[in-house]
């Protein structure tokens with residue numbers, strides 16, 4: 001029963017993404033920007049390895065082993081994360097704002113399903129769109145596998161990291177969307193909060209106690225290990241807690257909306 | 262079926278619903294009448310578990326709307342003021358979605374969707390996108406949505422507002438056909454609607470309950486003065502002044518002129534005195550012509566104005 005309700009919400013939400021242009025626009029935008037970064041990075045990597053090889057020849061040394069994992073994949077995961085930061089609020093902005101605006105919130109909130117089921121259905125719909133957005137980038141990986149010999153583990157862990165950070169973005173966006181009935185405000189609000197969580201990581205450089213707390217809270221700092229090929233349980237726990245907290249706030253917001261009307 | 266007791270809902274420092282109590286019996290159609298901002302929508306939202314009350318209780322089929330909201334939600338079909346439609350969806354798919362979240366078993370869904378498509382006369386638009394339907398059709402899809410799980414209680418918030426006259430008649434007809442099977446609460450700020458569709462009326466104003474009764478009894482009970490109409494032939498000024506002299510008459514007005522000194526006189530009298538005999542006698546004594554004499558009950562419209570303009 002519980003799962004059936006979540007699936008009902010999930011299914012409607014996902015279909016609605018794909019009948020409106022939003023899903024296609026978002027996916028296309030992501031792929032174009034990601035493709036551009038990929039191209040630039042691959043290019044500079046090729047330039048770099050070409051120059052390194054030439055230098056080695058000049059000094060009559062063995063050609064160097066340049067590391068495609070470190071230089072391309074790590075950068076790529078970081079860049080993808082940054083692009084997601086701008087694009088995910090566009091995925092989440094409508095999730096609650098539109099229901100409030102069109103009045104369909106009066107249907108779902110007066111039906112015999114729980115707020116938690118509604119939130120989970122919407123969260124998973126957002127996740128599915130996120131996955132269908134980053135899935136095509138495997139094509140870029142395929143290109144690298146054909147032309148070079150990247151290690152598989154950092155690719156795998158990098159993508160795992162992306163999914164986790166993307167999920168955290170969705171949880172934040174969902175919460176912001178539950179606060180307003182204006183989708184533009186939901187987008188801008190989501191973006192601002194995400195940027196905040198991004199930049200507090202810079203405080204880590206200060207070395208103070210607060211600095212290290214802030215740096216721990218920063219979403220991006222936990223991505224780096226994944227990008228380097230390290231799967232550390234503490235980062236997984238961090239992201240999962242972040243997502244849970246975001247969904248909890250959304251729950252509170254929907255429940256208190258009932259209080260305020 | 263529905264028991265509401267001392268229900269109050271406050272927004273900030275405004276009492277949208279102020280200590281309202283009423284009951285609705287099984288199978289009854291109750292009209293909820295009041296001007297804009299009277300608190301109709303707020304009351305309905307409390308009954309449908311969309312909003313909690315600030316104080317007081319409401320029970321549907323014995324379940325409390327706050328403590329047993331899931332049980333209440335299972336038994337209620339709700340059509341909000343703006344029908345809650347996903348505009349990008351096709352009518353049939355939308356109703357399927359509603360069937361799912363109302364907890365209808367998968368093998369039952371097709372049948373139930375068909376059933377409401379037929380009952381609400383929207384079979385012919387089942388493959389259309391909701392956003393492209395006319396207002397009248399959207400309202401029917403909204404009604405279908407409220408009916409799909411065959412709820413014990415139907416709550417309809419201004420179901421005919423913003424429809425054109427033809428659509429209004431059709432939707433009213435639909436609602437009338439629903440009576441008997443469901444307990445219905447219907448809100449409106451349009452008077453003729455309640456006397457046409459409802460067995461009992463609740464009038465609320467500024468959050469307070471002003472009156473509860475059948476439309477006919479309200480008309481009787483709330484008559485604070487009696488009105489008579491006379492169609493008399495005679496010199497206007499003389500007729501008017503002579504009528505005024507009769508003890509018990511409080512007001513005389515002449516509103517319609519016919520040819521040859523004939524006019525319609527409206528007379529207000531003190532309550533509970535019947536002056537018809539005296540009036541007829543007066544006309545005869547003065548040798549005027551009497552074409553008509555009848556008692557004019559106050560229409561619900563006047564009561565309504567009276568009730569809601571009273572401070």
Ligand SMILES: Nc1ncnc2c1ncn2[C@@H]1O[C@H](COP(=O)(O)OP(=O)(O)O)[C@@H](O)[C@H]1O
Nearest residue numbers: 260261272277296297298299300301302303304
């Ligand atoms: N969510 C809300 N927040 C603040 N005030 C509200 C809210 N909903 C309704 N009100 C106020 O409560 C009063 C009653 O509104 P409502 O129940 O919508 O009346 P009606 O449906 O009879 O027109 C109005 O004055 C309205 O402004």
Ligand SMILES: [Mg+2]
Nearest residue numbers: 301302303342
């Ligand atoms: Mg209203």
